[in-house]
């Protein structure tokens with residue numbers, strides 16, 4: 394039975410914290426935003442014929458610094474970033490435009506990642522599940538902008554890779570390809586080519602993209618230089634002074 398949408402609720406909330414309408418059905422929570430103790434994830438699948446299926450998975454949060462457990466099994470203790478992939482037994486899923494009502498607003502730290510799994514059987518099918526995989530996004534052309542490209546400070550870019558892993562890869566992925574329909578690809582993005590756009594979105598945020606004004610000018614210039622010159626991007630460097638001037 395084709396799936397219309399999957400709603401994810403946390404701890405008996407009446408508003409879904411996420412609504413997924415297309416693969417990959419992946420949910421990640423930063424459990425550090427949850428109190429230690431028992432929590433409940435409720436996954437409600439709505440089928441196109443109006444039927445629905447509810448699966449509840451209790452889990453325990455124990456946020457011990459430095460410990461990061463991934464995946465979700467019933468009653469398991471988790472801390473740090475919690476990745477949940479909903480695997481569904483539905484070969485007929487048709488990608489549709491999705492609705493993510495206030496996703497980032499609801500949980501600032503929520504991210505959607507590739508991850509370990511929550512086995513999710515749609516219609517009681519337990520063995521014949523099908524893992525839906527994100528389609529690789531079309532590779533955009535590199536350097537798709539006209540003007541001269543600013544020089545790239547390689548040391549700054551190397552530092553930027555660390556800033557990226559720590560702050561950005563959770564959403565945009567280490568590959569820079571993001572998650573289609575959820576987190577935009579930075580690889581091949583015209584907006585990433587646009588220096589002013591990158592500076593602005595990092596300082597101010599936009600929609601589901603948090604602001605990173607708490608990072609130093611140097612860290613921001615580093616990560617901006619990294620995303621503008623990694624993967625297939627060759628968009629030139631950004632300097633700490635440019636961030637300083639824009640604050």
Ligand code: HEC
Pocket residue numbers: 497501502503504556557560561562563564565575576577578579582583584585591594595599600601602603605616617620
């Ligand atoms: C919580 C998830 C999340 C994190 C963490 C995150 N972003 Fe984003 N980012 C988004 C979303 C969602 C958008 C789309 C915003 C919009 O246009 O409404 C976005 C957009 C962008 C864009 C514009 C891309 C385009 O093509 O329009 C850039 C550049 C960007 N992010 C860079 C970064 C960098 C660099 C970091 C780390 C310092 C970062 N992001 C961290 C979610 C995130």
